[in-house]
Amino acid sequence: xxxxxxxxxxxxxxTETVYISANKTITPIAIDEKIKPVGLYEMIHPPGSPxxxxxxxxxxxxxxxxxxxxxxxxxxxxxSGIITLTKEQVKRGIKRKATLRELIEEGAKIFGxxxxxxxxxxxxxxxxxxxxxxxxxxxADR
Numbered sequence: 001x002x003x004x005x006x007x008x009x010x011x012x013x014x015t016e017t018v019y020i021s022a023n024k025t026i027t028p029i030a031i032d033e034k035i036k037p038v039g040l041y042e043m044i045h046p047p048g049s050p051x052x053x054x055x056x057x058x059x060x061x062x063x064x065x066x067x068x069x070x071x072x073x074x075x076x077x078x079x080s081g082i083i084t085l086t087k088e089q090v091k092r093g094i095k096r097k098a099t100l101r102e103l104i105e106e107g108a109k110i111f112g113x114x115x116x117x118x119x120x121x122x123x124x125x126x127x128x129x130x131x132x133x134x135x136x137x138x139x140a141d142r
Contacts, residue, residue, distance in 0.1 A: 004065075004074060004075070004079065004082060005073045005074060005075055006065055006066065006067050006073075007065075007066040007067060008063040008064065008065055008066060009063060009064045009066055010035050010061050010062070010063050011035070011061075011062045011063060011064055012034075012035050012036055012062070013036050013037065013038040013061070013062045015038065015140075016028045016029075017029050017030075017031040017036050017037055017038065017039060017040070018038075018039045018040075018136055018139070019039065019040045019042070020039060020040070020041045020042060020132055020135050020136070021042045022042045022043065022044050022055065024135060026135060026136070026139045035061065037059050037060055037061045038060045038061065038062055038133070038136060039059075039060045039132055039133075039136050040057055040058070040059055040060070041057065041058040041060060041128075041129070041131075041132035041135075042055055042056075042057055043055070043056055043057070043058060043128070044056075058128055058129055058132060060129055060132055060133065060136075074112055074113075076113075079112075080112060080113065080115070081110055081111060081112025081113065081115075081116055082110070082111040082112055083100075083103070083108055083109070083110050083111075083124075084108060084109045084110075084111070085103065085108050085130075086106070086107055086108070087137060089103060089106060089107075089108060090126065090130055090133050090134050090137065091134050091137045091138050091141075092134075093124075093125060093126040093130065093131075093134050094126065094131070094134045094135065094138065096125075097123040097124065097125045098123065098124060099120065099121050099122060099123055099124070100116065100119060100120050100121070100122050100124060101120040101121060103124065104120075
């Protein structure tokens with residue numbers, strides 16, 4: 001809800017929560033909460049940023065959007081659009097840099113202002129939560 005402005009409902013992940021270290025080691029961890037996160041992802045602030053080299057964490061929950069995405073109001077100071085990907089597209093994102101056009105042709109959907117139409121050849125790759133989910137889902141399939 002913070003970034004896309006629509007209400008959400010957190011759901012239990014029903015799986016073991018994992019911790020992904022900055023070196024991409026995946027370790028199951030015990031979480032004793034009513035709603036367990038899918039994972040905790042250790043990241044390092046990039047060079048040139050104010051906190052370069054310092055570690056921070058993303059906590060990833062499974063959630064359900066409670067209203068149609070077509071009705072959301074983007075917080076444009078946070079994000080400029082939303083792209084929904086299939087699980088397979090997210091998993092493959094670690095090993096490839098697909099263009100926006102390729103992702104759309106494979107079934108991705110975009111919500112938000114139409115300024116992306118002239119950016120169909122941009123190559124995308126996962127960072128943050130999408131990157132963490134790719135590691136989690138790929139590890140789960142091994």
